[in-house]
Amino acid sequence: MNMKFRLSILGLLLAGSILLSGYGLVSPNDPWPVPEKYQKMPNPVKADASSIATGKSLWNKHCVSCHGKTGKGDGTKAATLKTHPGDFSTAEFKSESDGAVFYKTSEGRKDMPSFKKKIPDQDDIWSLVNYIRTLK
Amino acid sequence: MNPIHLLYKMRLPFGIGILLMLFFVDAGYGQDADSNAVAEKPKVKPVKNIFESVWLIDNQTVLVPIKGTFEMDFQHRFGVVKNGYKDFFGLFASSNIRLGANYAPMDKLFVGIGLTKYKMLWDANVKYAILQQMTTGRWPVSVTYYGNMAIDSRGAENFVHFSDRLTYFNQIIVGRKFTEAFSAQVAPSVSHTNVVNGYYSEPGKVSPERNHNHFAVAVNGRYKLKEAMAVLANYDQPITKHKAGNPHPNIALGLELATSAHAFQFFFGNYYYLSPQQNNMYNQYDYTKGEWMIGFNITRLWNY
Numbered sequence: 001m002n003m004k005f006r007l008s009i010l011g012l013l014l015a016g017s018i019l020l021s022g023y024g025l026v027s028p029n030d031p032w033p034v035p036e037k038y039q040k041m042p043n044p045v046k047a048d049a050s051s052i053a054t055g056k057s058l059w060n061k062h063c064v065s066c067h068g069k070t071g072k073g074d075g076t077k078a079a080t081l082k083t084h085p086g087d088f089s090t091a092e093f094k095s096e097s098d099g100a101v102f103y104k105t106s107e108g109r110k111d112m113p114s115f116k117k118k119i120p121d122q123d124d125i126w127s128l129v130n131y132i133r134t135l136k
Numbered sequence: 137m138n139p140i141h142l143l144y145k146m147r148l149p150f151g152i153g154i155l156l157m158l159f160f161v162d163a164g165y166g167q168d169a170d171s172n173a174v175a176e177k178p179k180v181k182p183v184k185n186i187f188e189s190v191w192l193i194d195n196q197t198v199l200v201p202i203k204g205t206f207e208m209d210f211q212h213r214f215g216v217v218k219n220g221y222k223d224f225f226g227l228f229a230s231s232n233i234r235l236g237a238n239y240a241p242m243d244k245l246f247v248g249i250g251l252t253k254y255k256m257l258w259d260a261n262v263k264y265a266i267l268q269q270m271t272t273g274r275w276p277v278s279v280t281y282y283g284n285m286a287i288d289s290r291g292a293e294n295f296v297h298f299s300d301r302l303t304y305f306n307q308i309i310v311g312r313k314f315t316e317a318f319s320a321q322v323a324p325s326v327s328h329t330n331v332v333n334g335y336y337s338e339p340g341k342v343s344p345e346r347n348h349n350h351f352a353v354a355v356n357g358r359y360k361l362k363e364a365m366a367v368l369a370n371y372d373q374p375i376t377k378h379k380a381g382n383p384h385p386n387i388a389l390g391l392e393l394a395t396s397a398h399a400f401q402f403f404f405g406n407y408y409y410l411s412p413q414q415n416n417m418y419n420q421y422d423y424t425k426g427e428w429m430i431g432f433n434i435t436r437l438w439n440y
Contacts (some may be wrong), residue, residue, distance in 0.1 A: 053316070057185070060363035062396040117439040118396065120202050121181065 022028035025075060030083075034111060041099030045132065047124035052132040055131025058124060081111045088135045101129045182268040186278055186313040187358060189399035190238070190246070190263070191433045193388045194407040194415060195354045198278040199322055200265040200313035203243045206438045209236030211252065213431040216421070226429055234410040237294075244268075252286075252410045259286040259411060269312055277312045286411055290400035300331040305356075305413040317366075326350065327413035338412040346378035352416040358392065366392045368401060374416065383419040401433040431434045 045051050059067075066081060068074035071088030080086055086093060105125050108114035119125050175390040187197035190207065201207060215229020223229040231253075238248030244265040251258055261284035269278040279403070288301040295301055304327070311321030327350045337343035356370035372386035390403025408429055421427040 048396065057316075057363060059395065082205075117202075117204060121184075123179070 002116075003052045006136040010110065032104060034103050038103035039097055040098075041102065043098040043102070043126050043129060043131060045123050047130040051127040051130045052134060054124060055127040055129070058119060059131050066111075069130060083111045085112070088132055098126070098129050098133075101132060104124060105129070148438055150394070158428065159390045170246060180270050180274065180308065183189050183271055183278070186269065186311055186319045188392060188394035189401065189433065189435050191399075191401060191435065192321075192356045192358065192434070193368055193403050193405060193431075193439050194372065194386060194410075194412070195323055195370060196263065196282045196309060196412075197358055198246055198265070198280040198282070198309045200246045200263055200280060201238075201437065201440070203238050203240050205246075206238045206440060207238045207246075208436045209234075209238070209248075210247070210434040211410055211432070212237070213405075213410060215429065216426075217404070217430060218426045223432075232408055234412050238273065254409050254414065255331065257286045257291055257411050257414070258287040259284045260268045260283075260302070280309045280311070282307045284412070293333075302330045303411075303413045304328040305411075305414070305416075317360040318357065323356075325352050325354065325355040325412065325416060327352070327416045329413065329417060332349050333381075334367070343379075345380040346417075347376055350378075350383075350413075350417045351375040364394050366394075368403060369391050369440050370403075370405065371379060372407070372416065372419075374419075381418070381420075382416055384422045385414075386415065386419060386421075387423050397437050399433075399435045403431055405430045405431060407431075 002036065039134050050081045056122040064075055066073075066075040067088065068078065069086075073085040075085070088094075095099070102122075102125055104112065106122075106126060115125065116128045143285040173276070187199045190197055190199050190201065191209070193309045197309075208329045211234040215223055215226035215231065217225045218227070219226060231334060234250050235260075236248055236250030238246055238261075241245045248261050248263075248265040249259065249356065253264045261282065263280060263282045265278065265280050267274055267275050267277065267279040281307045284304070286305075288303075299335045305325065306328075307323050307325035310324040311319060325401050329348055329350075332344045332348060334342040335345050352372060352374050354372045356368070358368050360366040366388040368388075370386070370388040370390075374383045374385060377421050384406060386406040388403050388405030390405075390409070393400045404414055406423050406429070407415040407419055408428060409415045409418065421429065
């Protein structure tokens with residue numbers, strides 16, 4: 001009886017730890033607060049062909065290894081990250097303002113590097129935002 | 137006579153021809169920006185990413201990384217390919233290696249040091265962007281100066297004076313991004329070596345077997361096949377004629393893969409020494425005899 005009790009406790013603990021680790025894997029990423037200044041910041045760069053081309057070039061150089069070719073978060077390095085890079089085709093992402101995407105790209109957080117030094121021209125980051133908007 | 141031999145015979149006019157082409161051919165990258173300028177008056181900015189790396193095979197590019205960039209260079213040149221399986225196409229032959237570290241303390245300036253296995257050469261180098269190609273027509277080309285001083289750090293038994301260890305290299309690089317995919321540059325240079333070998337020109341009189349200064353010109357370019365992949369081509373033409381030991385030109389073709397922090401270049405070429413003044417003054421590998429080598433340049437960037 002005692003042995004059965006111990007085994008059932010052990011089984012419960014095992015099941016619980018599997019569930020919890022599973023929960024950990026599918027849990028949504030931490031919310032990423034964006035300062036109001038950036039939330040409302042308008043995109044000063046018109047999304048014309050030149051801007052989209054600039055953004056595409058930057059995307060392929062700096063972003064594609066984690067975010068994947070189409071922004072689904074399935075790049076070759078994505079599996080090694082602690083934080084999932086997110087899926088840019090979702091309605092949730094599309095509802096974010098240009099300013100919010102600009103802020104997150106510039107500042108970075110955890111696995112996501114800050115790009116304000118690597119891409120020093122802010123207009124280029126806005127062009128990158130314009131290209132990200134074209135991802136489906 | 138094949139075209140390469142013809143170019144070799146032409147020497148200086150070839151380099152000048154390319155230089156003139158760079159300045160006056162007007163089917164350019166800037167032209168596209170100009171056509172937009174009428175409608176929207178975009179900001180005039182330096183043209184970006186004329187090249188992805190500070191290196192283009194055996195030469196420097198016009199690229200000077202942005203302020204705060206720290207860069208490391210890992211460069212290899214293997215043995216000649218023509219020995220075949222014996223040393224696995226030169227990959228198992230004695231290779232030459234250079235390790236370098238560079239930093240951009242301010243905009244347009246890049247300084248660095250390096251150590252090369254051949255002659256245990258320490259080099260200190262400086263690169264400065266004199267002019268930058270702009271998105272509208274103000275400056276149609278980028279012009280960058282590159283110079284280094286190298287010290288042969290082998291044992292004292294190889295030298296009489298300390299100054300015998302020193303060599304110098306100075307180069308002006310004129311480059312232009314013609315289209316999003318195609319960039320090219322021409323780079324005249326002068327190499328100086330403090331000491332050269334001598335010979336008895338008459339009993340009791342020693343004469344130098346070569347000049348202390350050597351002029352050369354490099355022409356090279358990149359064509360992007362995909363966003364992160366490009367083909368590279370490079371040609372180095374010696375100009376100065378010496379009494380003995382004239383250097384051979386260098387033809388090199390390669391592939392470049394660039395990512396956010398790395399640039400990988402893999403190529404075939406005729407230059408082994410990794411130091412530009414050693415290559416330009418002393419290259420004894422002759423492409424007409426099939427003396428090609430495999431080499432690579434890897435750069436790693438950090439931004440601070």
